[in-house]
Amino acid sequence: MKNKVLLIIILFPFYFGNAQELVWDINEQFTSENLLKKGAVSVITINTTIEVQGSVSVPSSISLKFVDKGMLKIADEQTSLVIHGSIEAKRQQIFDISSPGVTSYRFESVSNIKMTKNKQYFPEWWGVFPNVVPSKNGNKLPKASHHQFLKEIMLDIAASGGGELIFDEGVYYIRDLIIDFDNIEVRGQGAKKTILRFDSENYGYSTRRGTVVMIQGPTLEKFYSKMVPDGIPIAGNFSFTEKQQTIENIIMRDLTVEWDAEAARADPSMNGIAVMNAKNVLIEGVHIDLHGANRAFFLGNAFEGDVTENVTIANSSCVNSRTGVFILSGYAKDENPRKKMVLNNINILNNHLQMVPMQDVDVKNEHLVLRYLDEYASGVFFIGNEYTTSFTHTDGTFIEREMGTFLIEGNIIENADFGIRSWYGNADEHKGYVHDVTIKDNYFRNFRLIGAMAPFKTSQIVGNVFIVDTFTPIPASVEDDRGEDYKASAIFAAKAPFGKYKSDHGPEKVQIENNIIQGCFLRTSPIVVRPKEKANITIHNNQVVYSNDCKVPKYDIVITTDIYNYGTQEATVNIKNNSRGSAIQPIEEATLHIDARRKKHITLLDTQ
Numbered sequence: 001m002k003n004k005v006l007l008i009i010i011l012f013p014f015y016f017g018n019a020q021e022l023v024w025d026i027n028e029q030f031t032s033e034n035l036l037k038k039g040a041v042s043v044i045t046i047n048t049t050i051e052v053q054g055s056v057s058v059p060s061s062i063s064l065k066f067v068d069k070g071m072l073k074i075a076d077e078q079t080s081l082v083i084h085g086s087i088e089a090k091r092q093q094i095f096d097i098s099s100p101g102v103t104s105y106r107f108e109s110v111s112n113i114k115m116t117k118n119k120q121y122f123p124e125w126w127g128v129f130p131n132v133v134p135s136k137n138g139n140k141l142p143k144a145s146h147h148q149f150l151k152e153i154m155l156d157i158a159a160s161g162g163g164e165l166i167f168d169e170g171v172y173y174i175r176d177l178i179i180d181f182d183n184i185e186v187r188g189q190g191a192k193k194t195i196l197r198f199d200s201e202n203y204g205y206s207t208r209r210g211t212v213v214m215i216q217g218p219t220l221e222k223f224y225s226k227m228v229p230d231g232i233p234i235a236g237n238f239s240f241t242e243k244q245q246t247i248e249n250i251i252m253r254d255l256t257v258e259w260d261a262e263a264a265r266a267d268p269s270m271n272g273i274a275v276m277n278a279k280n281v282l283i284e285g286v287h288i289d290l291h292g293a294n295r296a297f298f299l300g301n302a303f304e305g306d307v308t309e310n311v312t313i314a315n316s317s318c319v320n321s322r323t324g325v326f327i328l329s330g331y332a333k334d335e336n337p338r339k340k341m342v343l344n345n346i347n348i349l350n351n352h353l354q355m356v357p358m359q360d361v362d363v364k365n366e367h368l369v370l371r372y373l374d375e376y377a378s379g380v381f382f383i384g385n386e387y388t389t390s391f392t393h394t395d396g397t398f399i400e401r402e403m404g405t406f407l408i409e410g411n412i413i414e415n416a417d418f419g420i421r422s423w424y425g426n427a428d429e430h431k432g433y434v435h436d437v438t439i440k441d442n443y444f445r446n447f448r449l450i451g452a453m454a455p456f457k458t459s460q461i462v463g464n465v466f467i468v469d470t471f472t473p474i475p476a477s478v479e480d481d482r483g484e485d486y487k488a489s490a491i492f493a494a495k496a497p498f499g500k501y502k503s504d505h506g507p508e509k510v511q512i513e514n515n516i517i518q519g520c521f522l523r524t525s526p527i528v529v530r531p532k533e534k535a536n537i538t539i540h541n542n543q544v545v546y547s548n549d550c551k552v553p554k555y556d557i558v559i560t561t562d563i564y565n566y567g568t569q570e571a572t573v574n575i576k577n578n579s580r581g582s583a584i585q586p587i588e589e590a591t592l593h594i595d596a597r598r599k600k601h602i603t604l605l606d607t608q
Contacts, residue, residue, distance in 0.1 A: 130170025330386025344404025
């Protein structure tokens with residue numbers, strides 16, 4: 001009897017241990033009922049293709065282990081697979097979603113796979129592999145495979161409550177990537193190692209939303225263009241017809257996003273990464289190459305209810321883009337104005353933005369209006385003609401707006417026409433550029449027209465370095481084209497010309513301090529301020545260092561008011577400790593010119 005007991009004690013761990021893991025039998029249906037029958041089994045190994053049909057739930061007590069070419073095949077669009085346990089798999093395909101109807105080219109498909117425990121995902125699990133162009137170079141996948149699979153990936157991650165989508169080293173050929181849900185981090189292995197490249201061989205110049213990567217919460221407002229004058233519902237991975245939602249907690253990091261050189265000629269308006277109707281967004285360590293197309297990073301509002309807030313672009317870069325960071329405060333609707341829009345706490349930090357001029361184009365995008373193509377290169381570009389302050393409309397509707405803070409700090413901006421550029425506010429009392437913008441510790445190199453333009457109500461331009469070789473007045477061709485009355489300068493804090501805009505908006509509180517300006521300024525002044533009526537301007541401790549072989553301008557700082565041309569005559573200017581000099585000329589006090597019809601209206605404080 002003792003020996004029998006001892007034998008049972010010895011054998012029990014053996015039987016128990018083997019009962020914990022089994023290989024799923026290909027001849028057994030993969031159903032919730034059969035899974036529950038496995039009793040003490042804690043690991044199920046999938047080593048071949050197993051079809052899943054109907055509603056199947058894998059209990060939390062069971063882990064799925066995928067080996068060899070094992071995968072679960074979704075039978076049809078009605079199939080629902082919920083995995084409550086953990087998943088053990090390498091970067092291999094474990095979900096086969098190729099059955100007809102499971103995925104959709106447009107946005108009719110829904111999520112078929114939900115994972116409640118697992119929060120790390122690899123695109124390879126759904127069949128999206130690097131260095132593969134579907135249907136090309138001997139590949140037998142249909143050309144739309146990566147597009148449809150990637151869309152299904154995003155639907156499944158959304159259904160799973162978010163998590164991390166981790167791309168491997170290599171080049172992933174995609175049509176686009178749309179994030180339209182909360183709580184996701186998309187990351188690669190480094191900007192030089194992971195590339196999301198537009199698949200021009202299969203898609204020519206076509207993306208769904210005019211950008212390679214779109215981060216946008218659902219909106220109920222329709223999209224209108226010359227091709228769809230009656231409007232169509234906006235869609236991402238699904239049609240935005242059911243709800244309005246500001247998405248939040250989005251991270252994208254450590255990868256490169258690429259457009260295509262030939263596609264840039266066909267659609268020069270393309271964007272790299274766009275963020276709209278989203279908050280708590282971080283883009284870090286991302287590189288953009290648009291091959292001459294439009295905007296590397298696009299931020300802002302365009303639709304009813306958009307809230308774009310707490311967005312940071314940091315330690316990132318772009319090359320071959322006409323605009324580095326594009327910030328949109330909305331395009332106005334004359335009828336039925338939008339009731340709510342928020343744009344606040346936007347941070348552009350420690351990025352390297354290298355611009356290129358407009359390339360030769362052969363536009364094929366039928367939605368594109370050629371006259372709207374901006375041929376000038378800008379490091380950061382603010383535009384918009386929406387309402388920017390809250391008020392009650394004449395029809396009794398309350399119009400809610402929040403235009404908050406913008407921090408542009410520690411960036412390198414090279415080879416731009418405008419280092420920082422902006423539209424002006426217009427005649428409407430509620431459409432001023434009431435932004436509070438800080439431009440701090442940036443390095444501007446080789447700007448052609450203006451270093452930093454600031455028509456904002458409040459701006460701090462502090463600690464920047466502006467370097468040019470030879471700087472000349474605004475070309476007549478630019479003024480004829482734009483009619484903006486620009487003044488070539490390193491710093492241009494300016495109100496709009498009154499004759500064109502009839503606007504009372506403009507710089508009201510401006511701080512220009514501790515900037516260094518270097519180069520040859522021919523018939524131009526390094527600092528030009530055109531303030532709003534009764535503005536307060538502080539200009540302290542700025543240094544202008546002129547090139548040795550260049551004739552210095554008569555004035556280093558120009559303050560302009562004109563009741564007829566700009567609608568202003570009164571301003572208070574606090575100016576001191578500004579200097580000019582060169583390597584061969586002694587440092588001396590910077591020269592100031594008050595360009596005003598009646599100088600008595602300009603109050604100078606602490607002048608030295």
